[in-house]
């Protein structure tokens with residue numbers, strides 16, 4: 001739902017968001033990279049396994065050795081797969097966080113929020129954590145692609161995701177959240193998995209959970225195996241589970257200059273139509289619900305859907321809910337990733353019309369391959385010294 005982070009946002013005008021069009025926007029905005037190379041490296045240490053085994057919180061500042069791989073369930077929060085939530089433990093307090101490869105802040109609903117913003121959420125209470133260490137004077141403030149935002153204070157704590165535990169992880173405490181977050185009660189915060197260069201903490205940007213964990217994983221990777229329509233999927237850290245895909249993995253280079261998992265797509269095809277070669281500058285973003293692609297792709301797609309049209313009152317393409325939707329193929333190098341047509345029927349809009357899962361990227365500045373795309377594939381986020389993305393067909 002929330003999608004990529006906009007670090008400096010000057011020209012934004014957004015329409016309000018609804019469940020039917022989570023990243024609906026209009027106007028003109030730009031995502032500006034925040035330059036920050038001051039990474040805070042977590043040092044390696046040896047005792048993570050033992051602490052996990054004995055189920056004891058790890059002492060603060062004790063980083064972990066290898067063998068810290070883990071797997072966590074990613075559950076869709078609603079019938080439309082608007083976002084996927086994963087249980088995350090902060091020193092034993094478990095919250096449901098939206099894993100977002102389009103931003104780099106780990107922030108949580110907390111007891112520091114005004115009571116009007118707490119309602120319905122699980123709150124992190126730093127005063128109940130034995131490992132909490134406040135970072136005095138540190139602040140954060142983030143605005144997402146859909147215009148939502150949050151801000152607050154910072155500390156470090158022990159964070160556990162599935163079997164992966166890290167200590168000294170920056171946890172950003174919300175003291176203010178926008179209304180979209182207040183009303184999204186299933187969601188207790190975000191866990192950003194983009195590059196740490198776009199973390200918003202000042203005076204010093206902090207590491208993402210993945211960057212903190214990286215040196216303790218068997219391999220510096222995480223994978224996303226998201227599922228369509230209410231089935232839980234998984235994020236795995238440190239390993240590539242060969243039971244989750246078939247065929248070979250196609251890797252593509254990632255350009256990290258903007259802090260995103262950004263790559264160049266090779267083109268598209270609609271239904272059984274021929275493949276059109278075209279360079280598409282895109283990000284792989286688990287925190288964005290839909291696919292946002294160049295107008296040429298969008299018009300070629302909906303031309304094949306009878307009754308489809310752009311509906312300005314809905315802020316995107318809609319079509320009769322009874323329509324049969326063609327598959328959409330998106331190229332990754334020579335690999336042709338197929339998004340099944342039924343995934344592109346995102347949700348009911350108004351009357352008998354449904355809102356499309358493929359929409360225009362006009363005004364964003366790049367394409368976004370969000371959950372509608374990602375849940376059709378097995379995806380590897382490889383954080384090696386030369387980062388890359390891997391895509392393969394899901395095993396059935």
Ligand SMILES: *[C@@H]1O[C@H](CO)[C@@H](O)[C@H](O)[C@H]1NC(C)=O
Nearest residue numbers: 009141142143149151152176
């Ligand atoms: C956070 O940033 C937004 C957008 O730049 C700004 O309007 C807001 O006042 C900031 N909030 C805080 C607490 O600094």
Ligand SMILES: *[C@@H]1O[C@H](CO)[C@@H](O)[C@H](O)[C@H]1NC(C)=O
Nearest residue numbers: 271272326327338339340341
């Ligand atoms: C759509 O793609 C699926 C694979 O995901 C394939 O089995 C099916 O035959 C395709 N449908 C059409 C009409 O091409």
Ligand SMILES: *[C@@H]1O[C@H](CO)[C@@H](O)[C@H](O)[C@H]1NC(C)=O
Nearest residue numbers: 011027028029030362363364
């Ligand atoms: C966005 O604004 C910039 C600067 O004002 C302008 O150059 C550009 O053409 C605008 N783009 C769109 C799509 O309106």
